[in-house]
Amino acid sequence: MKHAFTILASGFRAVRISARRLTIAAALCGVFQATSATAEIALVFGTYAADKPTTTVRKYKPFLNYLALQMTEVLGKPVSITMKIARDYETGIDHLAEGQVDFARFGPASYITVRERNDGIQIVAMESKGGNKRFKGVIVVHSDSAIPSLSALSGQSFAFGDELSTIGRYLAQSHLIEAGITSHELSGYDFLGRHDRVGTAVGARRFTAGALKESTFNKLVASGVPIKVLFEFDNVTKPWLASSGLDPEILAAMRLVMLNTTDPGILDSINKDGFVEGTDADYDFIRAAMKHSAAF
Known part of the structure; x- marks a missing residue:
């Protein structure tokens, strides 16, 4: 079932903009054309439920409230954001x-997949960890x-996440292959x-081992799920992506706000400490892992 939630910028109290952001916004004001103060920019934010949908909404x-408010300031017209999970x-x-x-x-593997379908998709910014x-x-x-090790999983069972998950499938399978473990x-x-x-599922002994992101592991352990780390591996942070049809002025405003967001109170809600500029090349090692996992 799909879940939709509307988050409006209009009607909220004004949020202070840092001196740094005001300076940057002023420097870039010529980028944005004058617009009607009454017309609203209605945007739809999309993601998938890697955790419970209710958890995703709270996260x-x-x-998104903050982003809509700050984009309203930059663009000079109301911005609303609707979530589509x-x-x-x-x-x-x-x-x-x-x-x-x-x-x-999106996760890195999903970004690579969506770019293969529509090469007009652009990276707005990458999350910073x-x-x-x-x-x-x-x-x-x-x-x-x-x-004691991945190689000792021979003859055991394994739980993966989604079939398109970077951690839950592609990277996990790539590291299993390197340890001599395939589906066979x-x-x-x-x-x-x-x-x-x-x-x-691993904590309930339904599977011997499984792959998941570190933050979810920490939450599960804190809630009493009896699991421990057997192996850890690197992943690249998630990109925030713009559709191929998003107006360039709106994309520029979104990027401006995200790259200059430093308030921990805002960033804590998405468990990140900021955003950095990203390029397609940042995801090359994920592409290699996806190809490697084909041998699983």
Whole structure:
């Protein structure tokens, strides 16, 4: 089931803009054409439920409220943002490729996939993790497991996330292959969709091991799920993407606001510490892992 939530900039109290942002906005004011103060820019933000849909809404709503307000300041006309949460990765990719949403936040593999379908998709900005473009994915086992390494998973079962997930499939499979484990060595495997389902299934001993993002692992452990890290690996941070049909002025305003957002109170809601400029080349090692995983 799809979930839609409307987040309006108009009617909210004004949010202070930093001196730095005011300076940049003033310098770029010539980029934006004069527009009617009463006409509204209605945008649709898309993503897929890597966790529970309700969790996804709580995660994005504060930041999208902020983004709409700041874009209103830059563009000089009201901006509204509606959320469209896809039931799975594939549907979310369809939404952006077909222009059903104006901008989106995807995982690296989904970005690569959507670019193959529509090369007009552009990177607005990349998320920053401690000032870097990399963060960790993990392969976990039950907390009392004696399995010492990935190579020892021969004859065991494995839980993956979504079939289009960067961590939950492509990177995990690539590292398993490097350890000598393919689908032929496993007793069985399945795709469970969401990261939290993977960790919970391993904690319940339904699977010997599974792949999920580090932040979800930490939340599950804190809630009492008995899992531990067997192996960790690098992933590149997520890109925020603009549809091929998004007005260049709106894209420029969105990028301006995101790259100059530093308030921890705003960024904490999406568990990030800021945004950095990104290029397609930042995702080349993910492309290589996706090709490598074909041997799984």
